[in-house]
Amino acid sequence: MKINRRHFLALGMGATAGTMLSPLPWKLTDDVSIWTQNWSWTPVPEIGEYYYTGGACTLCPGGCSLAVRKVGERVVKIEGAENSPINTGDLCGVGISATQLLYGPSRIEGPMVRSGKRGEGKWKSLSWEDAEALLAEKLGAASGSGVAALSATKTGSMAALIQRLLDTVGSDRFLTLPSIYDTMEQAMALTMGRDAGESVGFDMENTDLILSLGSAVAEGWGSPVRMVKAAGTKKMIQVEPFLSTTASMADTWVPAKPGTEGVFALSVAAAMIQEKLYDHIFVSTATEGFEPFSAWLLENYTPKKAEAVTGVSPAMVKKVAVAFAGARRPVAVCGRGKGETPVSLAEALAVFALNALKGSVQRDGGLVKVGALPYAVATAEAEAMGEKLAALTEKGKTDLLMDWGTNPFYTLASSEKAKEALASIGTIVSFSPYMDETAAMADLILPDHMHLEKTQDVPVRAGLERATVTLTQPALAPVMDTKHTGDVLISVGGQLDGGGDAFGWDDYESYLEESCGEMWEALYDEGLWQGEIAWKKGLERILGTSQRFTFVIPEGPVYTPAEGAESSHPYTLVPSWSLRIASGAVADAPFTMKTIEDRVLTKGLSHVEMHPSTAKKAGLKDGDTATLATASGKATVKVTLFEGMMPGVVAMAAGLGHTAFDGFIGDKGASYTALSGTMVDPGTGFNCAWGARASLTKG
Amino acid sequence: MNTESNETRAKKFGMVIDLDKCTGCGSCMVACSAENNVPVRKDESDKLLSTTWIRVYRVTNGKDFPDTEICYFPRPCMHCGGKGDHGHSPCVSVCPATATDYDYTTGIVSQIYTRCFGCRYCMAACPYHARYFNWWDPVWPANLEEGLSPDVSPRMRGVVEKCSFCFHRYQLARDKAYLEERDVEEMEYQTACTQACPSGAITFGDLDNPDHEVYTLKKDKRAFRLLERLHTNPKVYYLSDREWVRRAGDNYLGDEETTKGPGAYEHKGTGGH
């Protein structure tokens, strides 16, 4: 009776039978299969109550209001506010992707001071108290005229505070990035008179034809969402050297040579006068200077004469003149691309004149005056902004530069020389919430909250038909150890000699309420304040003087040729614009980067679009790698052929080529700004570069 | 496949996109990504790997300067019904795991990530390139996980994902409707892309409900569908005045006539329009 193999077999069979009859194998299989799907690194987003809070976007000057969707304490989606008269429930891709800017890897975690070489990326954290004391110390040590500050807005509570800080240290170098509105405001001053603070707007809602002189109506000009709606519903004539989306949607596309939009506008004006298509009554009763202006026009800018400059046939000019004159309430707009850079004063005057010829001035559907924003704490109007900005890009003129939301190392670095000058500034202070190009080069960073984390007024300067201010709202508690720059300035200002009185507020919130004056109630309750329509209607209009217009013969050239010699740089480089690519101080978030087509950006290289005949001339094929060079710099690019390009013109997307931020945003493509160079407009002193002569060599 | 309905009347959710209004701004793409926790990569320029449930394509009329024209085509998942709306969507027909299935009560082709094992047969089958594969685990660095929506399950590697017509929004709308003992209204269930479109080019609703806007729009003489002749019976209609745009919607040979309208090649079955 030895225990042998058979017994163990029997034991095994019994065990097997028993195991099969027990739940063990079945339950274990079920459990293991669940276990294989339980990956600890796959996030399980927490549930919670759904809320919507309000807010305003500051990523472009458009002035959109937000509806921020939250789950518990987390922001999960950004949508447009339904009740905003500006964006009526919609929002562009850049605004929607702000959640990724809020939570993304570009965020600066707290106050930092540089600890390695400039641009090396080595930082040391310090407390807010220490950081503010350090800034106060540096401001105290610097000489008044050597201190400059860049502000994202020209007016508003923050601009006033920055100016106040500069006043306290004896500096008048309050700087903003000039845009089309700066030029247009100067044109308005000459033609329609301008009180301090007044700006220019367009009554898009009531126009029936938009004659756009190079403006990216469907790609971000003005208030982007508002204009996209206009592009889809209004008749359009687009003047542009290549087929943009706006040009394709337009009823007529006029391919004028790059930079000649102003000349084209004048030739249309001349045609209207030649054919007697202008509004006689308006011109004779409400304008001055028509005779000399008309004589000058007919001598220099007839369609035939203009053709030599613009390349547009007189027949086309006449067609546009007839269409413009034939509309009931047409409006002409200018500002190339998104209007982020100014045009020459001469060009703005030309476009204003066009509007005046149809009486589209200070009336429904036309070019209108926008009243000054009634801030109780006013911002002084900056004089000679063009010169002051130029001083920034000249070595040795600036000891300390503070950047609040303009990112000059990207937006003002229009050449290697400019970049070097900026890099030579003694002390660079950044208030950016993100590690942008300027923060990366800064010596001291005092990170502001981003727009979803703070309360702040946003004065809107986007060609709206009436004065508008929106209010950002904190959707959640700050994610990082950031502090409202307003609070920082009040604290720092109070520490300066003579600053105690000037910065007497407890905190920014109390200052904000005071500075917004009569606007505060509406801002606080609805997140939006709008002024009255500043033009009169009906009989009032005819009897009143609000419509008066003076035709001004522009001094200085209406067309400035691009920098560079044709022999060495046979092509003309111009920027192309898109609502998918943020092109100001901030950069695209990952979700928006996703929307960039592979005909625009491939594996970190920007593409340049050109006509097949241009490529052939340059010895290039579709997809080739090439070196694009202008007088200001060079970049490696890839070639995209597109029949919609004017032969000889090469276009590159603006807004790429960021070198900082994070791995999702940075090192993608080339910066158009860095290649664009400088064209100083004698009328305003601003850099009005519309393009640059370029060369293309394979490889 | 079970054709019985849980609802009192089966719906057929679909979309009409007016190509003459679309500006190619990309708001729809971004809104969709944000709504649905779509993964991001450091390099999004490789479009074979970039996941965009709705993608805006760009076509030109092929004419030379200055007669060139462009048009943008936003392309979500078509939620194909197959011939006669019998549910023979190309993807549903080939899925070995029933990870994707056609629902007769709503017309939505769902994609359930936990069932998918990543064979990608559906990607091969889909003629619209509407499906995307997660070759790697989606990574959410810094605090990006905080911004994830709990209404859509974040994916793991090895599964296919695609546009869902935001059915999670339908579910949430039904929650409210049950509470108030009524039906879901047209504007209560709108996809993220429809809501985000600034030019109002996208319209979404029940194609079979005469009160919904899409019902009227789908019958517009400008309406056409992509790759009509494949009989996929897609639920997304496009509108355009331009003949060349209509021709861009299918692969036409030389002088072949343009399809007269949606459903021109439709076989009459027990389902369908």
Added chain:
Amino acid sequence: MSLTGEKQTGREQTGSPGDSVKKGDSGLVALFFVVGLAASLAVGWIVFPKLLYSKSEQPFDFSHVTHADAVGDCDSCHFFRDDGTYAGVPTLAQCVECHEEVQGESEAEEIFVNEYVAEEKEVPWKVYSRQPDCVFFSHAAHVKAAEMECAECHGDIGESESLKPYEENRITGYSRDIWGQNIGGFKKNSWDRMKMDDCGACHKETMGSKGACFQCHK
């Protein structure tokens, strides 16, 4: 076999082959079989569940009965929001409406007020009914439209004086209540088990079909 042709001793001695195997051996074999069977059944039915599930207590005890008497029915604390979503397990803010300070005499409440209310810390309740992330469950559809009682899925928890220990499956990480207390997956009441098949079976019975995938999944 030997060279001389003699027969094997063993066989001769025992007579017919296999006799001893049948008599003593077979019993032993059967015994081993039975032992194996019994042991594995015991392991599968009794030892396995003991090993599979870990037991832990809730952060502190909670009496549903006390609160139901004081505050009202299930929906006093577990309610529908205006947008139709379900609030689920109450947040700290809800409890604090009454429990800003200690109301009664129980140790559990003391822990709650001192460690959670005072520190503004949400209580990390271990939720018995937690389903995987792929599940979308609509309380509105079941409670409002289908007019089901809470107890049909959650059992009589409303009548409990304390919270039962939280038993967690060590392999899957989900509560024992999902598969069910019975390791074999057999259920007596509707709330004994809540896996996908249970949802599916009830749907099939009441509505004629399991419905679209996305009805229950996200």
